[in-house]
Each structure stands twice: as C-alpha cells, then as structure tokens.
Amino acid sequence: MQLLASYLSGSWSQGQGPRASLVNPATEAPIAEVATQGHDLAAAFAHARSAGRRELAQLTFAQRGALLASLAKAIHGAREELIALAVANGGNTRGDAKFDIDGGAVTLSHYAELGAKLGAARILGDGEPIQIGRTARLIGQHIWTARHGVAIHINAFNFPGWGLCEKLAPALLAGMPVISKPATATAMVAHRMVELFAPLLPPGVLQLLVGPAGTLLDHTGPGDVVAFTGGSTTARTLRAHERMIAHSVRLNIEADSLNAAILGPDVDLASETGALFLADVVRDMTQKTGQKCTAIRRVLVPAGTEAAVFDVLRERLGGIVIGDPANETVRMGPLATAQQLRDVREGIARLASETEAVFGGTGEVTPVGVPAGKGYFVGPVVRTTPTPLECAALNDHEVFGPVTTVGPYANDAALAAQFIARGEGCLVSSAYSDDRDWVASFVGQAAPWLGRLYLGSAKMAAQSPGPGTVLPSLTHGGPGRAGGGEELGGVRGLHGYMQRTALQGDATVIKSLLA
Numbered sequence: 001m002q003l004l005a006s007y008l009s010g011s012w013s014q015g016q017g018p019r020a021s022l023v024n025p026a027t028e029a030p031i032a033e034v035a036t037q038g039h040d041l042a043a044a045f046a047h048a049r050s051a052g053r054r055e056l057a058q059l060t061f062a063q064r065g066a067l068l069a070s071l072a073k074a075i076h077g078a079r080e081e082l083i084a085l086a087v088a089n090g091g092n093t094r095g096d097a098k099f100d101i102d103g104g105a106v107t108l109s110h111y112a113e114l115g116a117k118l119g120a121a122r123i124l125g126d127g128e129p130i131q132i133g134r135t136a137r138l139i140g141q142h143i144w145t146a147r148h149g150v151a152i153h154i155n156a157f158n159f160p161g162w163g164l165c166e167k168l169a170p171a172l173l174a175g176m177p178v179i180s181k182p183a184t185a186t187a188m189v190a191h192r193m194v195e196l197f198a199p200l201l202p203p204g205v206l207q208l209l210v211g212p213a214g215t216l217l218d219h220t221g222p223g224d225v226v227a228f229t230g231g232s233t234t235a236r237t238l239r240a241h242e243r244m245i246a247h248s249v250r251l252n253i254e255a256d257s258l259n260a261a262i263l264g265p266d267v268d269l270a271s272e273t274g275a276l277f278l279a280d281v282v283r284d285m286t287q288k289t290g291q292k293c294t295a296i297r298r299v300l301v302p303a304g305t306e307a308a309v310f311d312v313l314r315e316r317l318g319g320i321v322i323g324d325p326a327n328e329t330v331r332m333g334p335l336a337t338a339q340q341l342r343d344v345r346e347g348i349a350r351l352a353s354e355t356e357a358v359f360g361g362t363g364e365v366t367p368v369g370v371p372a373g374k375g376y377f378v379g380p381v382v383r384t385t386p387t388p389l390e391c392a393a394l395n396d397h398e399v400f401g402p403v404t405t406v407g408p409y410a411n412d413a414a415l416a417a418q419f420i421a422r423g424e425g426c427l428v429s430s431a432y433s434d435d436r437d438w439v440a441s442f443v444g445q446a447a448p449w450l451g452r453l454y455l456g457s458a459k460m461a462a463q464s465p466g467p468g469t470v471l472p473s474l475t476h477g478g479p480g481r482a483g484g485g486e487e488l489g490g491v492r493g494l495h496g497y498m499q500r501t502a503l504q505g506d507a508t509v510i511k512s513l514l515a
C-alpha cells in the first residue's frame with residue numbers, strides 16, 4: 001500500500017502517527033494511506049519565507065511564467081497516469097478526470113502566457129498616474145508588489161488537480177511561495193502532480209502537505225495569504241482562527257453555492273437556446289456526479305413548461321449508465337467519499353420533505369461493475385416544487401451531488417432575480433433567453449448576488465462550455481454563502497497575492513519603476 005509523502009522543506013517525508021486510508025470510492029478498496037502527524041510545519045514555513053521568497057523575488061514575471069509553462073508541459077506528459085489516478089481515487093469517469101486535469105494544465109498555460117506578456121517587470125502598475133501636486137511633477141501611482149509571506153492553499157476533494165493548479169498559477173506568477181494542502185480523501189492526483197512539479201521549481205517555491213491540516217494555520221503571519229475551497233463550516237473555523245485574526249492574514253474563501261438556471265419566457269425548448277438549457281442542466285447534474293461547486297442546483301422555468309422539461313430530463317438522465325468509472329460504458333461514477341454519500345442522502349431527504357419527486361426517487365441505484373453493496377453511489381435526482389421562492393430545503397442547503405430541483409415562475413425578470421437572491425450569494429448562475437429586454441432587466445437585478453453570470457442564447461450556443469466550467473480568464477468566487485472570495489480572472493488573480501500601495505513622489509522616479 002502506497003504511503004503518500006508530503007513535500008516539505010525540500011524533501012519528501014511520510015509523517016508519523018495514525019494513518020488515514022484513501023479508497024477507491026467505486027469499490028471501497030483502500031489504495032493508499034497518509035500519516036496524520038509528524039511534519040515540521042514551522043520549518044516548512046521558514047523554508048518558504050527564506051528560500052522560496054528569495055528565489056521568486058529574483059525572477060521577472062516572464063521567468064515565473066516560463067516555470068508555469070513547464071508545469072503545464074509536465075501534466076501533458078503524465079496525462080494518462082493522472083487520469084488513471086483520478087478514476088481510481090476520485091470516482092471520476094475518464095471525462096470527469098480530463099475536466100480536472102486538463103483544466104489544471106489550461107490554467108497553468110493561461111498564467112504562463114500572462115507572465116510572458118507582463119515581461120521583465122516585477123511590479124505591476126494599477127491605473128494611470130494621478131497629478132496630486134501643483135504641477136505634473138508630483139504624482140500618485142498605485143502599484144502591486146508580491147506580498148511578503150507564504151500562500152497557503154487548502155483545497156476541496158472534488159478537483160484535486162485543477163484546485164492545485166488554479167491557486168498555484170496566480171500565486172507563483174505574483175511571486176509568492178506556496179504550501180498546498182489537498183483534501184485528504186482524494187489527494188493522489190495532487191500528490192503525483194507535485195512529484196512532477198517539484199524538480200522543475202526552485203527550492204521553497206512549492207511545498208505539499210498531505211493529510212489533515214493539523215497546526216498549519218498556527219504558523220501564519222502578517223504577509224501570508226490563505227486561499228480555501230471547501231465547506232462553509234470549515235470556512236467559519238478558518239475565519240475565527242486566532243492567529244489569522246491577530247495578523248490580519250488575507251483569507252480567500254470559495255464555499256457552498258446554490259447556483260441557479262433560469263429559462264427565459266421567450267424560449268421554446270426545441271430551439272437552440274432551449275437545447276442549450278437542457279444540455280447544461282443534464283451535464284451539471286451528472287459531470288463529476290454533481291460534485292462541482294458551479295453545478296446547477298436550482299432551476300426556474302416559465303409556468304406551464306414544467307412537464308415538457310421533466311420529459312426531457314427523465315429521458316436523458318434515464319439513459320446514463322452509473323457504475324465503476326473504470327468500466328468504459330459508465331457515464332457517471334460514485335460520490336467521492338462515504339461522508340459525501342451520507343451528506344447527499346441527508347440532503348435528498350431534506351428536499352423530499354418539501355418537494356415532489358420527478359426522477360430518480362431518493363437516488364437509489366444499482367451500479368454496474370461494482371461488488372454488491374459497495375461504493376458511494378447515488379443516482380440522478382430531480383425534484384419539483386410549485387413554490388420555488390418559498391422552499392427552504394431548496395434555497396438554504398446545498399446538496400453536493402447529482403440533484404436538482406425545478407420550479408415554475410410567472411415569466412417576470414424581477415421574480416427570476418429574486419430566486420437568484422434566495423441563494424444568498426452564488427458562484428455562478430445562468431439565464432437562457434433571446435429577449436434582450438428581459439435579459440437587461442434580469443442582469444441588473446441578479447448580478448449583485450453572483451460571481452459569474454452566464455447568458456445562454458442561440459448565437460453563442462454552439463461554442464458554449466456551459467456555466468459549470470471555470471475559465472482562468474474570468475473570475476471565480478461569489479458573495480455571501482459562496483464565501484465572498486475571488487480567484488483567477490487573468491491579472492486580477494494575481495492581486496490576491498499582492499499588496500496594493502499608493503506611491504506619491506516625483507513623476508520621473510515613479511515612472512522609472514514601472515518602465
């Protein structure tokens with residue numbers, strides 16, 4: 001049995017103490033272990049603060065970008081091996097695994113290209129010079145420099161590959177050394193990626209902690225950044241951490257999200273826009289077995305169209321083969337962990353107390369290619385409620401699995417926006433309409449509740465990746481329940497790892513800094 005090692009202070013160490021098992025969620029067979037104690041985290045922080053910071057400070061944006069390009073290349077070179085790990089340890093189908101792993105490589109490449117564009121600089125300018133004196137001699141200029149600390153990355157179980165890369169790329173390009181902690185249950189992909197990355201990076205620039213966080217946050221200090229993706233309960237613990245509060249450690253949180261999809265009143269289901277809406281709902285329910293932070297959980301359709309929508313969902317979801325993703329016919333694998341299965345079943349039961357069944361009952365399923373009684377499987381579940389705005393089970397609890405609930409509305413853009421707002425802050429939501437007046441009215445009211453808003457229409461349907469795909473060029477994060485954080489978004493993603501300073505002084509001196 002492989003005992004996964006952490007990469008800390010320049011060497012691989014397996015830790016000590018009790019061990020946690022990593023399993024194949026389709027069969028429940030143990031496939032690796034991690035030790036839960038015994039790492040010298042103080043030394044790891046010191047290594048990042050000295051060697052890691054020094055090495056990055058010497059590099060220009062272009063040189064850091066070149067490092068990121070080499071990491072993307074390393075992923076491409078080991079793609080099949082990484083996909084196999086994601087299938088075995090994450091319950092991913094091959095398609096799910098590619099979504100995670102290729103998504104990581106794409107994000108690294110995006111930031112590699114951004115580094116090349118930013119060139120030989122180490123400081124970023126922010127806006128134009130501002131005359132603040134009597135003459136143009138005295139100016140103000142905002143600048144961004146790398147924060148003087150360590151970026152601590154804590155990731156969720158669902159995207160071990162992409163999660164590692166989407167946080168690593170902007171942090172390294174900004175100039176901050178990273179300590180990355182994947183979720184324990186699905187750590188194998190991130191572990192292998194760091195095995196590939198470590199020889200390509202200068203000392204101290206990237207470290208990996210596998211296993212529980214332990215005292216990780218007790219070592220944080222004033223210049224550090226903690227970027228967290230996971231559940232809102234853990235997020236609350238991080239927010240309340242004494243050291244994080246005492247040192248104003250910057251904290252970015254990506255947490256729960258009750259993303260919605262709205263079908264506009266003008267849309268015929270047989271149209272391109274209608275087809276896009278249906279394809280997006282089905283994809284988001286089943287891709288990664290619904291374990292995407294961006295997946296559609298709540299659906300609003302014009303009153304009177306519910307039956308037609310249900311017919312299509314029943315037909316498409318009924319054709320999806322569920323089972324061990326190692327079996328090539330399988331289109332949807334298990335949930336990632338036993339805890340996930342308990343949580344999703346609990347979530348379905350809560351929904352069942354307030355909604356009607358449309359498809360999939362409470363998620364019971366007989367998976368193919370799996371020993372009887374084994375695996376963390378749940379089938380796709382569609383529920384419905386006649387009163388979607390009032391339904392607490394729908395609007396107050398994220399069910400992190402292949403579950404969605406559909407309700408009707410009276411075509412009004414204001415009502416659709418109120419439905420979005422009932423999620424109390426989402427990473428993303430989508431609206432499908434070719435009526436520009438309806439869209440304009442909806443966007444103004446819904447956008448403040450959303451980190452990203454996807455506008456589905458006939459003209460873009462052929463090239464759309466769907467609302468569930470996070471792009472490195474656009475920001476990822478959302479207000480309220482979604483954690484209030486923001487990552488990615490091209491150069492904006494660097495700002496989370498940099499300090500903005502307002503310079504005041506002689507125009508020629510300041511301009512020379514940014515030349």
Ligand code: NAP
Nearest residue numbers: 155156157182183184212213230231234254255256293400
């Ligand atoms: P989680 O239990 O909150 O764990 C997330 C990460 O936090 C894991 O790496 C976990 O480590 C770590 N962690 C747990 N307790 C900690 C502590 N006291 N200090 C520091 N780190 C700690 O979340 P999860 O089970 O991975 O995912 C569950 C939920 O996350 C989902 O239900 C979903 O709502 C949300 N989620 C949100 C997004 C997003 O982008 N917004 C993405 C994915 C998931 P261990 O694994 O070692 O416990």
